[in-house]
Amino acid sequence: MSAARTKEQIAAAIARDIPAGSFVNLGIGQPTLVADHLPPGSGVVLHTENGMLGMGPAARGGPDDPLDPDLTNAGKIPVTALPGASYFHQADSFAMMRGGHLDVCVLGAFQVSVRGDLANWHTGEPDAIPAVGGAMDLAIGAKQVFVMMTLFANDGTPKLVPTCTYPLTGLGCVSRLYTDLATFEVGAGGVRLLEAFGTTRDELTERLGVDLG
Amino acid sequence: MSAARTKEQIAAAIARDIPAGSFVNLGIGQPTLVADHLPPGSGVVLHTENGMLGMGPAARGGPDDPLDPDLTNAGKIPVTALPGASYFHQADSFAMMRGGHLDVCVLGAFQVSVRGDLANWHTGEPDAIPAVGGAMDLAIGAKQVFVMMTLFANDGTPKLVPTCTYPLTGLGCVSRLYTDLATFEVGAGGVRLLEAFGTTRDELTERLGVDLG
Amino acid sequence: MVTICDSAAEAVADVADGSTVLVGGFGPAGMPFTLIDALIDQGATDLTVVSNNAGNADVGLAALLAKGRVRKVVCSYPRQVDSWVFDALYREGRIELELVPQGNLAERMRAAGAGIGAFFCPTGVGTPLAEGKETREIDGRTYVLEMPIKGDVALVCAHRADRAGNLVYRRTARNFGPVMATAAATTVVQVSEVVDVGEIDPEVVVTPGIYVDRVVVA
């Protein structure tokens, strides 16, 4: 039995599942790791919702690669632009997303439901300051939404759930869920286990309390 | 008593009423004459709805000023671009109009009602092929819509009417009406005669059959 | 991912009968003549064409109409001094016309490309072109509900493409191209030249390559 996956291994698995030449948005946080695992020559073009296609790696700030405060990603980190890039304003950038032109979007999550509902913007705690950014637009815009997360919270609570209890980001929008312990398909037909790592279908079924298809 | 105005005189009168620095769209046909009467240095910027601000005069097709099939006005006539011009696509061009950013639009008309309704796209004849272009967008978009026309049709029928009988272009959109025989204000408060040429208020009231305010 | 095609024939090879085809251009400016000629040769029929005009003289869109390939035209301004092909078909009842104000035509395609389900528009309120459409008063003004227009294919004429499909246009020939490119399932573009990736400044790209499927030099 193989071991549970590291973040890097999850990112690599997602990168393998992104078709060559895709237009992809990688959400803030762990999903950005996916970029490091895209094979050279894949032709994958990265979109950043603050207004660019053809985003390159983070800027290193060296003499050949100065940090430019006018060139950042959605996490407000200085990045680079690759040849063939283009800039556009926010209405155009979100029209691109909402109009279904991105092939894949990779997001983090607090919870994903077996039907593909996504909760990733708000814990619902009464004293939390809510912030949503582009999460809801990304959730419903891309042709496929992949979620990258640990399968269980630190306290052992499942994050793949029959019904999300956290405030929703989008309804039925997630198609695939990549976690440390397993990869799943989710959607209108319910959840289906594709592969397990360091655990078994029976163990997962028991711990998650859902039918794994 | 002064004489009835020529087309050129009507155009000159309209040009005088356009504030310096205005953004203006001149409709196809007679309204284009207004451009010739804008004083040098007026700073008036012409919009053409097929996608340009800063339109210059018609191209003459000489060696210094070649006809360019990629640079035309809304009447598909080759024109020139002035320094400070900009090009944009159709959705942006009509967003500019619909959003109320143009100061003045000058249009021709079949009929204008005393309340400022405009009919200028379709005679309503059953065998006519209808065509509307940007007329409806222009009618409701500009801050002020000026109409330039003869006051009576060739058969003597008034074109300033209590209620339009031709199919409408826009409701209550015309603010001022410039004709060979008179200039009027029209709108929610009804029509008001501003100036008569070669005729009198009483004559006009009788021929038009409307209260001239 | 964009394909740089060797011929216009290759670029339009898969246009199916019954397709809705968005055709760029405002009169001849920005009209994709080479792509339309290739579509005529290709033979697709029963088409719905969305374009500002309904063809000029006997070339381009007019030639496609003359071949009897177009069931319906959605446009703002069919009647022109040189629109005799459309005029005859229309008078003979051999072609359907949906007349749309020019700005609504552009905005309805933008909505399709931008994932907007419908929008309330002030243009055409109280006119025959809004008859039968839902209206609503918002903040004291009356609006008409307008629906998106989506294409199966867009045929667009741009000036220059890079090999990633980024486009720039030329002067007022830009017109409907950028909007149509967003609104069709497949966007096919004819250009004057194709340059290497990196040769178009990212600041001046008008249509990002994400909207472009096929490019051919014409």
Add this chain to the structure above:
Amino acid sequence: MVTICDSAAEAVADVADGSTVLVGGFGPAGMPFTLIDALIDQGATDLTVVSNNAGNADVGLAALLAKGRVRKVVCSYPRQVDSWVFDALYREGRIELELVPQGNLAERMRAAGAGIGAFFCPTGVGTPLAEGKETREIDGRTYVLEMPIKGDVALVCAHRADRAGNLVYRRTARNFGPVMATAAATTVVQVSEVVDVGEIDPEVVVTPGIYVDRVVVA
């Protein structure tokens, strides 16, 4: 008609108490710091600010908030690692927040600038941010009705202006500038340089001068 102002103070002199102010920028990129500082000095208060974020560190929008001039923030992402000014005001109940998904924020301002009365948007359906809003199913998909956001004033940071007010931006600092410029009654722009009319290629203008009222070099 655009005015090239000698100072930022002159450019924001007439901002009234109670105004809705659209403030460009995505975090610090594209944030009109000089104009905001001038607005702080000018003293307008009881403002509603529409911006993607609610200020970073103690500068720009955060400084305006810290002065107690802002009644309400309409934004997509107030909570950031360095948003302590907003965080404190919010927890103390001293500022109102309307949270809007980022794309809806942009599209609602675009609608205001484009004369669209309202639009059906798929973003946020079924989430707390759509609660109480009208929904409609169109072609099998559910949409939420979203209303325009119009500003009294827009404060925008661009890269270069010509004396006719045509603007170009720099890289991802473009973000909300072009949309906000269309959506406000008065648009005030800070730029790195002003050039003569004719020095910006008409093909690359991002914001045409019609949308710009005042420009100041900062």
